[in-house]
Amino acid sequence: MDKKIQKIRKTHEATKRSLAEGRNIAFTAEAIIEPIEYLLQQIDIKDKALEFYADEKNYMANVLASWGPTIPVDEDNGRRARVALKGEDTNE
Template identity: 55%
Template sequence: MDKKIQERSSILRDHIGYLLQQIEIKDKALEFYADYDKVLINLDCGKRAREALEGEDTNE
């Protein structure tokens, strides 16, 4: 039984790590769009937002 608990804990940690990574990616994209001084927002045409929604890192 202890081995099953360890396996489930490991899977849960992996899922939590993945979810935290996705939150960080989306937070970066939101920070980009929240900065009114960025001229690149107009040139971006939503590219960062689409990438973030697909789970891709938008760190440029």
């Protein structure tokens, strides 16, 4: 898992514990906005990869080529998913 997401998770858990214990917690706007923006970026990256695999057009076989697959999913071999899971944009 992405190290930045791990850090966000730990901070979130620590904050929940502090609130449950009744402690006052103060955050700057930047401390709240930056992790949210990062997580939204990661969601967009993963959504793009999922949309590629969910698109039925990427699974159609070429009937004229003896039913051999000639579509992007077969050529991709999971590369987009692996890149997205690392948190990197596929730029496609």
